[in-house]
Amino acid sequence: MNLVNSKTSVSQQIVDAIRSVVGPEPVGLHEPSFSGNEWLYLKGCLDSTFVSSVGKFVDRFESDIANFTGAGDAVALVNGTAALHVALMLAGVQQGDEVLMPTLTFVATANAVTYCGGTPHFVDSETTTLGIDTRKLREYLSEYTEQRSNQCVNKTTGKVIRSIIPMHTFGHPVDIEGILAIAHDFNLTIIEDAAESLGSYYDGQHTGTFGLFGVFSFNGNKIITSGGGGIILTNNKELAAKAKHLTTTAKLPHAWEYRHDDIGYNYRLPNINAALGCAQLEQLPTLLEKKRTLFSRYERAFDKVGGVSLIKEQNNCKSNYWLQTLLLEFEDKKIHEQILKNTNDSGVMTRPVWIPMHELEHFKSCPKMELSCANSLSHRLINIPSSSNLI
C-alpha cells in the first residue's frame, strides 16, 4: 500500500501498529527505569555526606564507563553539552574556526561550537544510518577546501575547518570508517557525538572510542540517566588529565591553597548524580536486551503498514535502539504533521527529528553543503515510544 494513496488511514494504521505493541494506555516517548541499586546508591551517597563534586561514585562512574566502552579514560561532567564544549576546546577549536557537523542533530552541538568562538558548518545525512553522508562529504571537501600548512581551509570563507562532530543518531552508528578516512585525509580532529549511543558498536568496537574524544549524555531521556550528566572518553591520557583539570576550575592540587592556572569551568558531575549513574549502568545490559526486543515487536507490527519502515542497524553494527524510529517512504509535510498530531492526540507520544540546524534563524548564515537528504529526512522521520518498561 502506498502512503500517498492512503492519506486518511496511514496515521491510524501507525497508531494501531504502535498500540498492538505497547497496549492501550497513554504512553510516553522514553521513560527511565529504576529497578536496580539506584535507591541503595543514593542512600549511600547521602549517608557519606559526599553529594557534591568529590566522591567515590564519580570516580567509579568514570571507571565503569571506561571499562564498559573499552576507552582509555573517562571524565564525568555535569551534562553532555558541557562535555562537547570541553572536548571542542581540547580538540583545538578556537575563535574563527569552523566545525563540521550534521545539520540533523541536537542544537547543543551547534551551541557548543559557538561557546568556543567557532562556527558550525552543516553537512548532509543519509537514510540508512541517519548520520553524515561520508561519500557526499568527501566530494564536497575535495571541491571546496584546500590544505594550507596542514590545515583544512574553507576556500569560500577562508577559515580553518578544525574538527568534525559525527553523531550516532538515535543510537545507530554512523559510517565511522568513512569519517576516520575523511578526518585523516583532510586534517580534522574528530569529536564523536555518542550522546545517544551508549551500548552501540561499529565492527565490534564501542561508539565514542574512535575519535580523539567521544562524548556521552546521561540526561533523563537517554538509555541510562544520572539526572543530568555527561562523559568525555579519550585514549589520550594527557588530554583526559586536561579535561579533568579544566572542568574542576583549573585548580592546582594543594592542601589548602586556592591557586588556579587557567580559565576553568565548574563542569564536574556531582557525586549524587554519579551514584544514580552507577546504578543505571549496572542495568544497561538488561535495558539493551529490552530495547532490541521492542524493536523486533515493532518490526513485526509494522510489517504490514505500507509506505513506512523502521530504521534498522547496519550489518556491521549493533545499535542500542535507544529511540525507535519510523521512516516514511515519501516526503509529504502534511502527512508527516498529521501522523505526529494523530499519534500524540491518541496518547501515543511521538516526535519528529530535530529541525535541521541550518533552518534555525540564528544558524541560517552558517556555511553549509547541499542538504537535500537531511531536509527530506526532517519530514520523513518519526520517533515512536521507546521506553524499556514497555517490555
Place this chain on the structure above:
Amino acid sequence: MNLVNSKTSVSQQIVDAIRSVVGPEPVGLHEPSFSGNEWLYLKGCLDSTFVSSVGKFVDRFESDIANFTGAGDAVALVNGTAALHVALMLAGVQQGDEVLMPTLTFVATANAVTYCGGTPHFVDSETTTLGIDTRKLREYLSEYTEQRSNQCVNKTTGKVIRSIIPMHTFGHPVDIEGILAIAHDFNLTIIEDAAESLGSYYDGQHTGTFGLFGVFSFNGNKIITSGGGGIILTNNKELAAKAKHLTTTAKLPHAWEYRHDDIGYNYRLPNINAALGCAQLEQLPTLLEKKRTLFSRYERAFDKVGGVSLIKEQNNCKSNYWLQTLLLEFEDKKIHEQILKNTNDSGVMTRPVWIPMHELEHFKSCPKMELSCANSLSHRLINIPSSSNLI
C-alpha cells in the same frame, strides 16, 4: 598578647581554642547535614521517574527560594557559576566590556566574566565585611572613569565598565547601600554574588535581592546543598523568563517540534538535585541557629587569644555565619602559613581566603585599582571548622 611576640605559641593557641569548641576528633571545614526530608524527597523523585530537567521539585525549589528571600522570581540552574554566566549575559556584559569585582573572591566570578568575552576589573576590600571598599571604589571610579552616552568608560583602557559584582564574603553582607549608590551614579548594573549568603540580611532585606540579579550556589560546601546547583534571583519578570529560556536551550514551547530561537545553554537544574535542595531548605532555619551558636562559642573561646579576632556581623546586618573566619591582627605570611599548617596537621581543617584574583597568572594583566587591603587580608584571614553538626 601580641601575635608577633608569640610566634611559637599562637598557632597552638588557635588549635586549642578551636578544640575547646569542636572536641578532640578530626574535624573538617564544612560538612553538609542531612537530617530532614532529604531521603523522602529523593525517593519521591526516583519513584516519579522525573529525575532530570523537568519535575515538580525544580519548580518548588524556585518558589521556595523566592519565598524565603522575598525575591520576585527565582530560576534554578546547574550551579552558581552557570548562574553568574547567565546573569552577566542578561545584564548586558559583552565582548570587550569590563566588570568590577573584588579581587578577593572565588575564581568562578572572574571566569564567568571571560565566558561573556569580558575582562575582570579588580577592586579592593575592607576589613569589617571583607567585601568591596565602597569609599575607596567611589574615589577610584571618579578619578579613572568618565561617562560617555550614559556608559561608564575606563579612561585608561577606553572600555565600557558594564557591571559590578559585589560579594557577601563567607556570608557577611557587603556595604550594599554603598554599592547601590555607586551603581546608580556610575551607570553600572549589579549582579549580587550571594553564593555564600543564603540566610544573610542587610537592613532586614535578604542579600541577593538588591541587584538586577542575585546569584546563589548550592555546592556541597554551602550552607545548604543540592549536590550541585545555583539560582538566579531577580525582580524583573521579563529577565527571569529570559534566564529560564536561555538555560533550557532556548527552545520554544511546542508539543513535539524542536525549534530554538537563540544560542542557548544546558544549564537547567536536574529535578533530583532540586529534590535534595527542597529538603535542605526546610532545614535552613535550624542550620542558621546552629551557625550562630557556633559563632558565639568560638567568640568566647578566642576571647583570650591575642592578636586574632573573629569576623562578626555588622550592626545593621544579620550574617548566616556560613564560614567562621579568623582575622590576624598583623600581616605576617610566615605565621599565617604556620597556623594553616599546624591546624591542618592537628586534624583541624582550616584554609586561607582565596589567592587574590590579580595574583593568578592568567588574570595578572587585567585592570585593577590599588589593592593593599585585599593583599593584606589574603595573609591574615583563616576559615576554621564551621559545620552545623558541630553544635
